[in-house]
Amino acid sequence: MKTQKIIPALLVAALGLTSLSSCNGTSVDTIKAMESNYDNHNKTIELTGEFDAPSFTFSSGKSKTMAMHFVVKPHAFSSEEFTAFSVILPVGTEKNSVLFELPEGQKNYSLKNFYVIDKNGEKINLDTHTTFKMKGTVHYSELEKPEAEQDKSNFSYKITDVSFEKD
Known part of the structure; x- marks a missing residue:
C-alpha cells in the first residue's frame, strides 16, 4: 500500500521540479541589467518570453x-x-519580422491584429501568447553622444538585429 502512495508522490515532485527548472531568471536578470547599466552595449542578448504589441499611434x-x-516572467506561474522595450523588427512578411493587419474601417487594435514571422518562416498571431527565444543586439543611444553630453542615468536602449523562434 505504501508503494502505491509513494509513486504518485514522486511523480508530483518530479513535475514540480520540472516546472521550477523552466524558470526564466536569466531573462529577468538581463532586462534588469539593461535598465541599470551599460554592460550589454553592442552585445547580443537572449531572452525567453512573449512579444507584446507596442504602445503607439499611427502616423x-x-x-x-x-x-x-x-x-x-521569472517563471511560468508568476x-x-x-518588459524589454524597443525590440526593433522589420515590418513585412519576411523571417524575423512583424505584420500588422487592421481591417479597413477598424480604429482600435489588439493583439489579434499582430503577427510575427519567426526565423523558420512561421506566421504566429500574438493573441496566442506564444513563448519565443529571442536574440538581439543592445544599443544605448546615450553612449552615441559625446561623453560630456551623456546622462549616465539614461538607460534607454534599442534591440536590433533580432531573430526569434518558438520556444
Missing part, C-alpha cells in the same frame, strides 16, 4: 520597422512581468 503606414515589446 504613417509606410514605416519599415516597428518597436515591439518583449515580456518575460504574475510579475519585466
Whole structure:
C-alpha cells in the first residue's frame, strides 16, 4: 500500500521540479541589467518570453520597422512581468519580422491584429501568447553622444538585429 502512495508522490515532485527548472531568471536578470547599466552595449542578448504589441499611434503606414515589446516572467506561474522595450523588427512578411493587419474601417487594435514571422518562416498571431527565444543586439543611444553630453542615468536602449523562434 505504501508503494502505491509513494509513486504518485514522486511523480508530483518530479513535475514540480520540472516546472521550477523552466524558470526564466536569466531573462529577468538581463532586462534588469539593461535598465541599470551599460554592460550589454553592442552585445547580443537572449531572452525567453512573449512579444507584446507596442504602445503607439499611427502616423504613417509606410514605416519599415516597428518597436515591439518583449515580456518575460521569472517563471511560468508568476504574475510579475519585466518588459524589454524597443525590440526593433522589420515590418513585412519576411523571417524575423512583424505584420500588422487592421481591417479597413477598424480604429482600435489588439493583439489579434499582430503577427510575427519567426526565423523558420512561421506566421504566429500574438493573441496566442506564444513563448519565443529571442536574440538581439543592445544599443544605448546615450553612449552615441559625446561623453560630456551623456546622462549616465539614461538607460534607454534599442534591440536590433533580432531573430526569434518558438520556444
